[in-house]
Amino acid sequence: MTNAIAVLGAGKIGEALLSGLLTGGRRVDDLMFTERHPERAAELTTRYGFRAVDVPTAARAADVIVVAVKPQDIEPLLDDLAPNLDRGTLVVSLCAGLPTALYERRLPEGVPVVRVMPNTPMVVGEAMSAISPGRHATGDHLSIVEELLSVVGMVVRVPESQQDAVTALSGSGPAYFFYLVEAMIDAGILLGLPRAVAEKLIIQSAVGAATMLAKTGEHPVTLREAVTSPAGTTIMAIRELEKHGVRAALLAAIEAARDRSQELGRQHEDG
Numbered sequence: 397m398t399n400a401i402a403v404l405g406a407g408k409i410g411e412a413l414l415s416g417l418l419t420g421g422r423r424v425d426d427l428m429f430t431e432r433h434p435e436r437a438a439e440l441t442t443r444y445g446f447r448a449v450d451v452p453t454a455a456r457a458a459d460v461i462v463v464a465v466k467p468q469d470i471e472p473l474l475d476d477l478a479p480n481l482d483r484g485t486l487v488v489s490l491c492a493g494l495p496t497a498l499y500e501r502r503l504p505e506g507v508p509v510v511r512v513m514p515n516t517p518m519v520v521g522e523a524m525s526a527i528s529p530g531r532h533a534t535g536d537h538l539s540i541v542e543e544l545l546s547v548v549g550m551v552v553r554v555p556e557s558q559q560d561a562v563t564a565l566s567g568s569g570p571a572y573f574f575y576l577v578e579a580m581i582d583a584g585i586l587l588g589l590p591r592a593v594a595e596k597l598i599i600q601s602a603v604g605a606a607t608m609l610a611k612t613g614e615h616p617v618t619l620r621e622a623v624t625s626p627a628g629t630t631i632m633a634i635r636e637l638e639k640h641g642v643r644a645a646l647l648a649a650i651e652a653a654r655d656r657s658q659e660l661g662r663q664h665e666d667g
């Protein structure tokens with residue numbers, strides 16, 4: 397088991413990872429982070445006991461460095477990290493779009509890099525994370541990352557060439573489900589239900605549907621057909637969804653997210 401882990405940029409995803417590792421049995425003394433704002437650092441130290449450090453300390457003390465800043469903030473962070481990093485330290489990037497080649501160009505020769513696309517259900521131990529090795533990452537490095545992330549959800553290995561698509565599907569995916577739930581609650585309001593009732597009905601329906609998908613092994617089409625009675629209510633709703641192009645909208649939306657992930661990577665091609 398790796399010992400010390402440092403998260404550079406403890407925002408939403410960084411905090412979710414650190415708190416999940418703590419819950420999963422990691423020693424608090426082995427978990428550290430860097431943050432831009434002292435108030436945010438103090439908040440995390442008070443809430444969990446994690447140690448706030450600077451980049452040189454993180455680079456010296458950690459076996460695994462997890463980069464969790466926004467892709468737009470990567471350049472100054474790599475400037476700080478490069479002169480301090482030991483070539484044996486494993487670097488794990490959670491950043492959308494950023495290729496392992498960017499890290500390999502900017503960090504000491506031979507540093508192993510693993511690219512990960514997680515998602516926010518990490519907060520409740522239900523993340524979906526996809527991991528890909530960079531040029532110097534071995535099977536052992538992938539196993540280390542798998543072990544780390546399996547504490548906060550499921551992990552799959554994918555070739556790095558698929559990471560932009562993964563980002564569009566599961567990285568952003570929770571947002572699409574939240575959007576759908578939000579719209580369905582609005583529909584309840586339109587039909588005159590109290591908001592609290594509409595919320596309860598839709599959230600439990602979402603939990604039930606997700607659990608059926610995860611546990612029955614049935615295809616989503618089979619599950620949907622089981623709800624759709626001849627000349628019943630559901631088919632009337634499905635006709636409207638098709639008429640309004642919801643399926644085509646999802647295809648276009650996810651393609652746009654994939655394109656944006658590729659673009660974020662290209663923005664750092666010369667870095």
Ligand SMILES: NC(=O)C1=CN([C@@H]2O[C@H](COP(=O)(O)OP(=O)(O)OC[C@H]3O[C@@H](n4cnc5c(N)ncnc54)[C@H](OP(=O)(O)O)[C@@H]3O)[C@@H](O)[C@H]2O)C=CC1
Nearest residue numbers: 405407408409430431432464465466467469490491492514
């Ligand atoms: N949110 C999500 O659903 C997912 C996000 N990701 C990826 O994870 C990464 C983080 O996303 P998210 O957690 O949402 O973003 P956040 O903005 O919540 O977290 C990033 C944090 O890093 C801080 N920061 C920025 N630069 C530095 C620096 N040089 N040193 C220390 N801290 C710094 C930011 O401070 P400040 O507030 O000042 O900006 C912020 O607190 C992104 O690259 C994103 O693509 C991946 C999968 C899902």
Ligand SMILES: O=C(O)[C@@H]1CCC=N1
Nearest residue numbers: 492563566567568569
């Ligand atoms: O919207 C984003 O860019 C990040 C990456 C995946 C989910 N959130």
